[in-house]
Structures are given as structure tokens and as C-alpha cells.
Amino acid sequence: KAGVTQTPRYLIKTRGQQVTLSCSPISGHRSVSWYQQTPGQGLQFLFEYFSETQRNKGNFPGRFSGRQFSNSRSEMNVSTLELGDSALYLCASSRTGAEQYFGPGTRLTVT
């Protein structure tokens, strides 16, 4: 069974630009969660989608948004990028939201 895949794996963007990250969950998983990992703050929850609906949201500004498609694939968008948005962005999938399986992450660098 294929694991969670994330594209692209690496991104370099300039301040003020926007970026879209993609996550394909494990087949049959309906829950997709997104996390931001930085050396200073560790792993922080961004949001969760379940059956195309946002079910949970973390404490991030509105510049961070997401969506989920009918095939459970999810995208995350960050608008008006700031230097502090440089991080490893991880998505995780789960059948119900309980046990989570993580993808390899997308390394975003904002210059």
C-alpha cells in the first residue's frame, strides 16, 4: 500500500509570493491533517480536513488555508509569504483521525 505523498519536496519562494502544497493520503483514508515544523516552535497543527470539510483548525493566521477534494487529496495554500513561514510542512492521513501516518514533508524556504 502506498504511503502518504507530498509534492513538491522542496520549494524556494520570495517574500510576498504565495505557495500551494499538495498531499495525497493513503488509499481509503479520509482525514488529512497539516503541520508546520520549525526548529524554534517544533511541530504545530495547522488544520484537518475530513470528507472535504475542515474539522479542526490551529492557531495560524488566515494566510494559511487549505482544502480537500472528493478523492481525499488535500492542498495547503500560504499567501503573502513571510520569512518566518520557512519550515518543513508535513501532512498526515488517517482513516478516522486517530492513528496518523505522515508524509515526507515539503521543505519551504522563503527568501
Added chain:
Amino acid sequence: KQEVTQIPAALSVPEGENLVLNCSFTDSAIYNLQWFRQDPGKGLTSLLLIQSSQREQTSGRLNASLDKSSGRSTLYIAASQPGDSATYLCAVHQGSSNTGKLIFGQGTTLQVKP
């Protein structure tokens, strides 16, 4: 607000030693607790999941315990090997439902020396 703490932040041991990693959480109303491993620059690999009603889970050389009342979990690694070198993270699901929001500790970075 739930806070998860992992002690120590870093640990270095010789190969073959048994070791214990600690995780504590401030709110005992958790749905489950999950231990992960992260290699440098990589994603997280799930090691063990303990439901709130369980006391422990075992997988190979790994054993995780959970004491909800005291807000503690431990990950025991038997006969450590250099390949076990990685950062170990514990995370809790808050509340009574299985929604996909994990709260993570800062991790313990383990180095096993040959």
C-alpha cells in the same frame, strides 16, 4: 491548554544499552497517545499508538506505557542499536473524539554509539 514535555532533550548511549524516553502531558483528558520517530530532514514514522484505555503497547524492541492519571508515558527501547539514532516524538490526541489534531512534545534526540 494541553502541553506536552519530553525529557531529556538529548541522549547519547553506547550500543546495546536499554533506555527510557519520557513524555508528560498536563491534561489527562486524552483520546490516545502516539510515539513517532523522525530521521533528520524526513517525515515522521509512527512507532506505537496507545489508546487512552490501554496501559501499554509493544512492537519488537519497543514498549510504550501510558499512565493517564499522572499524565505520563514512557518509551522503552531494548538493546539499542546505531540505527535507532533519531529524534523521538510523542503526541497526544486531545479530548474525547478521534479528530486529527495532535499536540507534540519537542522531542528527544537519541544517539546510539557503536
